[in-house]
Amino acid sequence: MSQTPEDRSAAFHHDPDEKPDNLEVLAVRITAFGGFDKIKVEKIELPLEIPAGHVEVKVHACGVNFADLYMRQGLMRNLQPPLTLGMECSGEVSALGPGANTLKVGDRVICYQLSGGLYQESVLVPQEACFLLPPQVPFEVGAALFVNYLTAYFSVLDIGNLQAGQTVLIHSCAGGVGWAATQLAHTVPEVKVYGTTSREEKHAAVKENGVNKVLDSQNYEEQLKQVEPKGVHLIVDSIGGANFLKSQRLLKPLGRAVLTGASSMLNNDRKLSFWDMLCVWWRTKSISPTEMINESKVVAGLHLANLLRDDPVRVRQALQTLFSMYEQKLISPKIDSVWPFEKVVEANKLLQERKNIGKVILKPLIK
Known part of the structure; x- marks a missing residue:
């Protein structure tokens, strides 16, 4: 059932006589687009009234993704700071708003929002942005699984259609998506x-x-040609830019190249301009339909958030498949490191400088 504003106030404040207009939570914010100096950890206010169709989630763990770095540097064109970062978290439903009838208080969930807003102690999110987390999956694993493993699942097993005995090239194989794609390829x-x-x-x-x-x-292009002179069957490319042209050249006939990101843009610590994006687009856009026909190659892309918007049933089915794989020990998300909110800059630098092996996790509190 829905909680009253008084119930939520009591949950945040031990003094029953205290009647605040809002509830304060710790959040990771950006004050402007640009470098790491724009990131601040501060208290913000949540309204006492939960919006209709929304739930409140007490956050246990947050996944750090390249999309968060894109947001900080101004690549999410429909968002303007100040705002809270974070597109992926896991936690426990702590309150329900009016009309929120698909979840109950106490449910363990993963939350995902392309617009960010999840690097907080507690978040208010639409109920459709929540995905039930099975009891056997720890919160940190839940925060490591959604973005990386769904991206890898669709790239390798769905769009990629990897078949027995085939070969696959996975760029940035030590990163979150690369780690997941490697495990899924071996299924x-x-x-x-x-x-x-x-x-x-x-x-x-x-x-x-x-x-x-x-x-x-x-x-890698020269090294791969030495062992696979005719190319490989599938390439998962999270780098983009000029690298994606190399990927296309390394495909066998009927090979598939799946573009999942553009991490090549993140080689500096400043706000990225429209010109920066145009340059990467120009280097990536050179896909010739004639060449694809003549060489019998497939070039594809994946945008997880848009897929979730356009076909949520398919994404939820894939997530259930991943949970089943986890239970069968076919996949095992690797946690590179866990950082408190106060160390968010160090966590972001670790990812941007490609020093991580597996998933970088943020937590509001580390006990």
């Missing part, structure tokens, strides 16, 4: 996985995760 029999990384210290970990041969991200 298909006799698949060979090639992975790129720029750091030699990551080689042992990605090999243990299932990468059969690690390639240096600076000269």
Whole structure:
């Protein structure tokens, strides 16, 4: 049932006589688009009245994604600071607004919002932005699973249509999506996985995760041609820009290249302009329909948030499949590190500088 404003006030304040107009929660904010200096951790106010169709979620863990870095640097064109960062979190439903009838207080959930707003101690989100988290999945794993593993699932097993005995090249194989894509590729029999990384210290970990041969991200094209001169069947590319043109060249006939991101844009610590985006678009746009026909190749893209908007049933079905895989120990999200909100800049730098192996997690409090 819905909680009254007095119920929520009591949950936040131990003094029953205290009657605040709003509830204060800790949040990770940006004051303007730009570098790491624009990130602030501060108290903000939540309204006592929960909007219709919304629920309140007490946040336990937040996933750090490249999309959060894009938002900080001004690439989410429909948003304006000041705003709260964070597109992915897990937690527990603590209150219900009017008309919120698909969840109940105490439900464990994953929350996802392209517009951000989830790096907070508690959040108010539409009930459709919540996904039930099975009891056997820890909160930190839940925060590591949604974005990375759904992106990898659709790229490798759905759009990518990886088949037994085929070969796949996974860029940034030590990152969250790359780690997930490697594991999902090996749910298909006799698949060979090639992975790129720029750091030699990551080689042992990605090999243990299932990468059969690690390639240096600076000269992977030449290295791959030596072992697969005719190319590979599938490439998962989260880098974009000029790199995606290389990916297309490395496909076998009937091969598929799936573009999932544009991390190549994030090589600085400032606000990115329309010109920056135009340059990356120009380097990425060179897809020739004639070449695709003549060479029998497939080029595809994936935008998880738009897919969720346009086909939520399909995304929820894929998520249930991932939960089943987790229970069967076919997949195992790797947590690189867990940081308190106060260390959000260090956590963001870790991701932007590609120093992580697996998922970077933020928590409001670390006990």
